[in-house]
Amino acid sequence: MTTRVLVVEDDPDVALALRVLLTRAGYEVLAADNGRDGLKRLFADRPALMILDVGLPELNGWEVLERTRDMTDLPVLLLTARGAERDRVRGLRAGADDYLPKPFGNEELLARVEALLRRSSPARWSGQYLDEALRLVPERRAAVWQGHEVRLSAIEFRLLQVLVRNRGRVVTVEQLLARVWDDPDGVGRDRVKFAVLRLRRKLAEAAGADAEDPLEAVRGLGYRYRAPE
Structure with a gap:
Protein backbone atom coordinates (compact mmCIF):
# COMPACT_ATOMS: atom_id res chain seq x y z
CA MET A 1 0.00 0.00 0.00
CA SER A 121 6.30 2.95 12.54
CA PRO A 122 4.86 0.69 15.26
CA ALA A 123 7.57 -1.84 14.40
CA ARG A 124 10.09 0.56 15.89
CA TRP A 125 8.63 0.16 19.40
CA SER A 126 9.18 -3.14 21.08
CA GLY A 127 9.29 -4.40 24.64
CA GLN A 128 7.79 -2.93 27.78
CA TYR A 129 9.17 -1.18 30.83
CA LEU A 130 7.60 -1.66 34.21
CA ASP A 131 8.20 -0.28 37.68
CA GLU A 132 5.86 0.60 40.52
CA ALA A 133 4.71 3.79 38.84
CA LEU A 134 5.27 3.42 35.09
CA ARG A 135 4.41 0.90 32.39
CA LEU A 136 5.04 1.40 28.67
CA VAL A 137 2.46 -0.01 26.27
CA PRO A 138 4.06 -0.02 22.79
CA GLU A 139 1.06 -1.46 20.92
CA ARG A 140 -0.99 1.60 21.96
CA ARG A 141 1.94 4.03 22.02
CA ALA A 142 1.00 4.87 25.59
CA ALA A 143 2.32 4.94 29.13
CA VAL A 144 0.46 4.04 32.29
CA TRP A 145 1.77 6.52 34.85
CA GLN A 146 0.61 6.34 38.48
CA GLY A 147 -2.31 4.20 37.31
CA HIS A 148 -3.44 6.60 34.57
CA GLU A 149 -3.00 5.91 30.86
CA VAL A 150 -1.25 8.66 28.90
CA ARG A 151 -1.42 8.66 25.10
CA LEU A 152 1.84 9.84 23.58
CA SER A 153 3.04 11.03 20.20
CA ALA A 154 5.67 8.98 18.38
CA ILE A 155 8.43 11.32 19.52
CA GLU A 156 7.20 11.42 23.13
CA PHE A 157 6.99 7.63 23.31
CA ARG A 158 10.49 7.14 21.90
CA LEU A 159 11.85 9.82 24.23
CA LEU A 160 10.34 8.20 27.30
CA GLN A 161 11.42 4.76 26.13
CA VAL A 162 15.06 5.85 25.75
CA LEU A 163 15.07 7.55 29.15
CA VAL A 164 13.53 4.65 31.07
CA ARG A 165 15.85 2.13 29.43
CA ASN A 166 18.67 4.19 30.92
CA ARG A 167 16.98 4.81 34.25
CA GLY A 168 19.17 6.54 36.79
CA ARG A 169 21.72 7.49 34.12
CA VAL A 170 21.98 10.83 32.34
CA VAL A 171 21.19 10.68 28.62
CA THR A 172 22.81 13.63 26.90
CA VAL A 173 20.99 15.92 24.50
CA GLU A 174 23.22 14.65 21.69
CA GLN A 175 22.33 11.02 22.50
CA LEU A 176 18.62 11.85 22.57
CA LEU A 177 18.85 13.61 19.20
CA ALA A 178 20.53 10.55 17.74
CA ARG A 179 18.24 7.93 19.28
CA VAL A 180 14.89 9.70 19.21
CA TRP A 181 15.19 12.04 16.22
CA ASP A 182 17.76 10.11 14.14
CA ASP A 183 19.80 13.32 14.17
CA PRO A 184 23.36 12.33 15.13
CA ASP A 185 24.73 15.73 14.09
CA GLY A 186 22.78 17.36 16.90
CA VAL A 187 20.90 19.89 14.78
CA GLY A 188 17.90 21.48 16.49
CA ARG A 189 18.67 21.01 20.18
CA ASP A 190 15.50 22.89 21.17
CA ARG A 191 13.53 19.88 19.97
CA VAL A 192 14.67 17.93 23.02
CA LYS A 193 13.76 20.62 25.53
CA PHE A 194 10.25 21.17 24.19
CA ALA A 195 9.54 17.45 23.79
CA VAL A 196 10.51 16.91 27.44
CA LEU A 197 8.24 19.80 28.46
CA ARG A 198 5.30 18.29 26.55
CA LEU A 199 5.97 14.87 28.07
CA ARG A 200 6.16 16.30 31.59
CA ARG A 201 2.90 18.17 31.06
CA LYS A 202 1.08 15.03 29.91
CA LEU A 203 2.33 13.00 32.87
CA ALA A 204 1.37 15.75 35.32
CA GLU A 205 -2.09 16.17 33.80
CA ALA A 206 -2.73 12.43 34.02
CA ALA A 207 -1.59 11.86 37.60
CA GLY A 208 -2.20 15.29 39.11
CA ALA A 209 0.07 18.21 39.89
CA ASP A 210 1.16 16.67 43.19
CA ALA A 211 2.55 13.54 41.52
CA GLU A 212 6.32 13.15 41.41
CA ASP A 213 8.06 14.32 38.24
CA PRO A 214 10.20 11.39 37.08
CA LEU A 215 12.11 13.37 34.44
CA GLU A 216 15.13 15.22 35.80
CA ALA A 217 17.02 17.86 33.84
CA VAL A 218 20.77 17.79 34.46
CA ARG A 219 22.09 21.23 33.59
CA GLY A 220 24.52 21.28 30.72
CA LEU A 221 24.23 17.54 30.07
CA GLY A 222 20.78 16.16 29.40
CA TYR A 223 17.97 14.28 31.18
CA ARG A 224 17.39 11.14 33.19
CA TYR A 225 14.47 9.05 34.35
CA ARG A 226 14.29 8.53 38.11
CA ALA A 227 12.31 5.43 39.01
CA PRO A 228 10.13 6.12 42.07
CA GLU A 229 11.52 4.73 45.29
Whole structure:
Protein backbone atom coordinates (compact mmCIF):
# COMPACT_ATOMS: atom_id res chain seq x y z
CA MET A 1 0.00 0.00 0.00
CA THR A 2 1.35 3.41 -1.00
CA THR A 3 2.18 5.74 1.87
CA ARG A 4 -0.04 8.83 1.91
CA VAL A 5 1.45 12.26 2.59
CA LEU A 6 -0.78 15.29 3.07
CA VAL A 7 0.68 18.60 1.86
CA VAL A 8 -1.04 21.71 3.23
CA GLU A 9 0.52 24.60 1.32
CA ASP A 10 -1.08 27.69 -0.25
CA ASP A 11 1.80 28.65 -2.55
CA PRO A 12 0.95 26.87 -5.83
CA ASP A 13 4.58 26.68 -6.98
CA VAL A 14 5.75 25.13 -3.71
CA ALA A 15 2.75 22.78 -3.63
CA LEU A 16 3.45 21.62 -7.20
CA ALA A 17 7.13 21.08 -6.45
CA LEU A 18 6.27 19.01 -3.37
CA ARG A 19 3.73 16.94 -5.28
CA VAL A 20 6.19 16.13 -8.07
CA LEU A 21 9.04 15.38 -5.63
CA LEU A 22 7.01 13.14 -3.35
CA THR A 23 5.21 11.35 -6.18
CA ARG A 24 8.51 10.50 -7.85
CA ALA A 25 9.72 9.15 -4.50
CA GLY A 26 6.77 6.75 -4.45
CA TYR A 27 4.35 8.52 -2.11
CA GLU A 28 0.66 9.18 -2.69
CA VAL A 29 0.23 12.94 -2.31
CA LEU A 30 -2.91 14.54 -0.91
CA ALA A 31 -3.11 18.33 -1.13
CA ALA A 32 -4.94 21.27 0.41
CA ASP A 33 -4.30 24.98 -0.11
CA ASN A 34 -5.83 26.30 3.12
CA GLY A 35 -5.99 25.21 6.74
CA ARG A 36 -9.67 24.35 6.84
CA ASP A 37 -9.47 22.04 3.83
CA GLY A 38 -6.25 20.60 5.23
CA LEU A 39 -8.06 19.45 8.36
CA LYS A 40 -10.88 17.98 6.28
CA ARG A 41 -8.41 15.98 4.17
CA LEU A 42 -6.52 14.95 7.29
CA PHE A 43 -9.50 13.33 9.00
CA ALA A 44 -11.14 12.01 5.82
CA ASP A 45 -8.06 10.39 4.28
CA ARG A 46 -5.90 9.58 7.33
CA PRO A 47 -2.42 10.16 5.81
CA ALA A 48 0.77 8.77 7.34
CA LEU A 49 2.42 12.20 7.53
CA MET A 50 1.53 15.86 7.07
CA ILE A 51 3.72 18.60 5.61
CA LEU A 52 2.27 21.83 6.98
CA ASP A 53 3.02 25.42 5.99
CA VAL A 54 2.80 28.04 8.72
CA GLY A 55 1.24 30.85 6.67
CA LEU A 56 -2.13 29.55 5.47
CA PRO A 57 -5.51 31.18 4.70
CA GLU A 58 -8.74 30.16 6.45
CA LEU A 59 -6.93 28.57 9.42
CA ASN A 60 -3.22 29.26 9.84
CA GLY A 61 -0.64 26.57 10.40
CA TRP A 62 -0.65 27.02 14.18
CA GLU A 63 -4.40 26.44 14.38
CA VAL A 64 -4.15 23.40 12.12
CA LEU A 65 -1.31 21.98 14.23
CA GLU A 66 -3.21 22.55 17.47
CA ARG A 67 -6.36 20.84 16.19
CA THR A 68 -4.31 18.04 14.69
CA ARG A 69 -2.61 17.33 18.02
CA ASP A 70 -5.99 17.22 19.74
CA MET A 71 -7.00 14.32 17.50
CA THR A 72 -3.95 12.44 16.32
CA ASP A 73 -0.23 11.99 16.79
CA LEU A 74 0.74 11.50 13.15
CA PRO A 75 4.13 13.02 12.23
CA VAL A 76 4.02 16.70 11.23
CA LEU A 77 6.81 18.39 9.27
CA LEU A 78 6.44 22.17 9.59
CA LEU A 79 7.56 24.49 6.78
CA THR A 80 8.80 27.85 8.08
CA ALA A 81 10.41 30.98 6.64
CA ARG A 82 14.20 30.86 6.65
CA GLY A 83 15.63 32.55 9.73
CA ALA A 84 12.26 32.60 11.54
CA GLU A 85 13.57 31.07 14.76
CA ARG A 86 10.48 32.14 16.67
CA ASP A 87 8.30 30.08 14.32
CA ARG A 88 10.49 27.02 14.72
CA VAL A 89 10.44 27.26 18.51
CA ARG A 90 6.69 27.82 18.55
CA GLY A 91 6.14 24.86 16.23
CA LEU A 92 8.20 22.47 18.34
CA ARG A 93 6.48 23.64 21.48
CA ALA A 94 3.08 23.09 19.86
CA GLY A 95 3.91 19.52 18.89
CA ALA A 96 5.49 19.58 15.43
CA ASP A 97 7.89 16.67 15.02
CA ASP A 98 10.34 18.51 12.78
CA TYR A 99 10.70 21.74 10.81
CA LEU A 100 12.28 22.75 7.53
CA PRO A 101 13.01 26.35 6.49
CA LYS A 102 12.09 27.57 3.00
CA PRO A 103 13.60 27.36 0.47
CA PHE A 104 14.59 23.76 1.10
CA GLY A 105 16.65 21.19 -0.78
CA ASN A 106 14.83 18.26 -2.34
CA GLU A 107 17.10 15.63 -0.84
CA GLU A 108 16.85 17.14 2.64
CA LEU A 109 13.06 17.20 2.52
CA LEU A 110 12.88 13.58 1.41
CA ALA A 111 15.36 12.54 4.09
CA ARG A 112 13.29 14.24 6.80
CA VAL A 113 10.07 12.69 5.53
CA GLU A 114 11.69 9.23 5.50
CA ALA A 115 13.07 9.73 9.02
CA LEU A 116 9.70 10.83 10.41
CA LEU A 117 7.90 7.89 8.83
CA ARG A 118 10.57 5.50 10.07
CA ARG A 119 10.26 6.78 13.63
CA SER A 120 6.46 6.60 13.60
CA SER A 121 6.30 2.95 12.54
CA PRO A 122 4.86 0.69 15.26
CA ALA A 123 7.57 -1.84 14.40
CA ARG A 124 10.09 0.56 15.89
CA TRP A 125 8.63 0.16 19.40
CA SER A 126 9.18 -3.14 21.08
CA GLY A 127 9.29 -4.40 24.64
CA GLN A 128 7.79 -2.93 27.78
CA TYR A 129 9.17 -1.18 30.83
CA LEU A 130 7.60 -1.66 34.21
CA ASP A 131 8.20 -0.28 37.68
CA GLU A 132 5.86 0.60 40.52
CA ALA A 133 4.71 3.79 38.84
CA LEU A 134 5.27 3.42 35.09
CA ARG A 135 4.41 0.90 32.39
CA LEU A 136 5.04 1.40 28.67
CA VAL A 137 2.46 -0.01 26.27
CA PRO A 138 4.06 -0.02 22.79
CA GLU A 139 1.06 -1.46 20.92
CA ARG A 140 -0.99 1.60 21.96
CA ARG A 141 1.94 4.03 22.02
CA ALA A 142 1.00 4.87 25.59
CA ALA A 143 2.32 4.94 29.13
CA VAL A 144 0.46 4.04 32.29
CA TRP A 145 1.77 6.52 34.85
CA GLN A 146 0.61 6.34 38.48
CA GLY A 147 -2.31 4.20 37.31
CA HIS A 148 -3.44 6.60 34.57
CA GLU A 149 -3.00 5.91 30.86
CA VAL A 150 -1.25 8.66 28.90
CA ARG A 151 -1.42 8.66 25.10
CA LEU A 152 1.84 9.84 23.58
CA SER A 153 3.04 11.03 20.20
CA ALA A 154 5.67 8.98 18.38
CA ILE A 155 8.43 11.32 19.52
CA GLU A 156 7.20 11.42 23.13
CA PHE A 157 6.99 7.63 23.31
CA ARG A 158 10.49 7.14 21.90
CA LEU A 159 11.85 9.82 24.23
CA LEU A 160 10.34 8.20 27.30
CA GLN A 161 11.42 4.76 26.13
CA VAL A 162 15.06 5.85 25.75
CA LEU A 163 15.07 7.55 29.15
CA VAL A 164 13.53 4.65 31.07
CA ARG A 165 15.85 2.13 29.43
CA ASN A 166 18.67 4.19 30.92
CA ARG A 167 16.98 4.81 34.25
CA GLY A 168 19.17 6.54 36.79
CA ARG A 169 21.72 7.49 34.12
CA VAL A 170 21.98 10.83 32.34
CA VAL A 171 21.19 10.68 28.62
CA THR A 172 22.81 13.63 26.90
CA VAL A 173 20.99 15.92 24.50
CA GLU A 174 23.22 14.65 21.69
CA GLN A 175 22.33 11.02 22.50
CA LEU A 176 18.62 11.85 22.57
CA LEU A 177 18.85 13.61 19.20
CA ALA A 178 20.53 10.55 17.74
CA ARG A 179 18.24 7.93 19.28
CA VAL A 180 14.89 9.70 19.21
CA TRP A 181 15.19 12.04 16.22
CA ASP A 182 17.76 10.11 14.14
CA ASP A 183 19.80 13.32 14.17
CA PRO A 184 23.36 12.33 15.13
CA ASP A 185 24.73 15.73 14.09
CA GLY A 186 22.78 17.36 16.90
CA VAL A 187 20.90 19.89 14.78
CA GLY A 188 17.90 21.48 16.49
CA ARG A 189 18.67 21.01 20.18
CA ASP A 190 15.50 22.89 21.17
CA ARG A 191 13.53 19.88 19.97
CA VAL A 192 14.67 17.93 23.02
CA LYS A 193 13.76 20.62 25.53
CA PHE A 194 10.25 21.17 24.19
CA ALA A 195 9.54 17.45 23.79
CA VAL A 196 10.51 16.91 27.44
CA LEU A 197 8.24 19.80 28.46
CA ARG A 198 5.30 18.29 26.55
CA LEU A 199 5.97 14.87 28.07
CA ARG A 200 6.16 16.30 31.59
CA ARG A 201 2.90 18.17 31.06
CA LYS A 202 1.08 15.03 29.91
CA LEU A 203 2.33 13.00 32.87
CA ALA A 204 1.37 15.75 35.32
CA GLU A 205 -2.09 16.17 33.80
CA ALA A 206 -2.73 12.43 34.02
CA ALA A 207 -1.59 11.86 37.60
CA GLY A 208 -2.20 15.29 39.11
CA ALA A 209 0.07 18.21 39.89
CA ASP A 210 1.16 16.67 43.19
CA ALA A 211 2.55 13.54 41.52
CA GLU A 212 6.32 13.15 41.41
CA ASP A 213 8.06 14.32 38.24
CA PRO A 214 10.20 11.39 37.08
CA LEU A 215 12.11 13.37 34.44
CA GLU A 216 15.13 15.22 35.80
CA ALA A 217 17.02 17.86 33.84
CA VAL A 218 20.77 17.79 34.46
CA ARG A 219 22.09 21.23 33.59
CA GLY A 220 24.52 21.28 30.72
CA LEU A 221 24.23 17.54 30.07
CA GLY A 222 20.78 16.16 29.40
CA TYR A 223 17.97 14.28 31.18
CA ARG A 224 17.39 11.14 33.19
CA TYR A 225 14.47 9.05 34.35
CA ARG A 226 14.29 8.53 38.11
CA ALA A 227 12.31 5.43 39.01
CA PRO A 228 10.13 6.12 42.07
CA GLU A 229 11.52 4.73 45.29
